[in-house]
Amino acid sequence: MHFVGLVRRDNAGRRVAWLEYEAYEPLALGAFDRIAREAARHWPAAHLAIHHRTGRVELGEPSVVIAAASPHRAEAFAACRFAIERIKQIAPIWKHEFFEGGKVWIEGATANPDDERALAEAVRRACE
Numbered sequence: 001m002h003f004v005g006l007v008r009r010d011n012a013g014r015r016v017a018w019l020e021y022e023a024y025e026p027l028a029l030g031a032f033d034r035i036a037r038e039a040a041r042h043w044p045a046a047h048l049a050i051h052h053r054t055g056r057v058e059l060g061e062p063s064v065v066i067a068a069a070s071p072h073r074a075e076a077f078a079a080c081r082f083a084i085e086r087i088k089q090i091a092p093i094w095k096h097e098f099f100e101g102g103k104v105w106i107e108g109a110t111a112n113p114d115d116e117r118a119l120a121e122a123v124r125r126a127c128e
Helices: 025-042 073-090 116-126
Strands: 002-006 014-023 047-052 055-058 062-069 093-099 102-106
Touching (some): 014 025, 025 073, 025 116, 073 116
Antiparallel strands (some): 002 062, 014 055, 047 062, 093 102
C-alpha cells in the first residue's frame, strides 16, 4: 500500500502555481523514524517508508510518498494514513505556496511530538 501526495492546482480558493518545501533534514528524518516507531506500536506487522521532497515542486508532482508493507492490507492502509496525519502534526517541514497574485507560507506542524492527544487523534483518523 502506498500514498502519494500530489501538488493540487487549487487550495483555499486560490489557483496554485507551484510549491516550495523547506525542512530541517536531521529533525525531519528523526520525525519520520518516530512516526514509524509509533505506527509499529499500533500496527506491529506494518513497516513504513516515508519520503518528503524539499525545494520547488510543480503541479501534479509528488511532494510526499509513504509506503506501507504488511501481511494484512487493513494494517498497511491504517499505518499509511496514520503516517500522513503525524507528518502534518510533527514533521518540521514548511510549505511556501505560490499562486496567481501572490505567495503565502502555509502553517506546518503545530503539535508537540509528545502530545498524547495529538497522537490519539492521528490513530483515530487512521482507523476511520
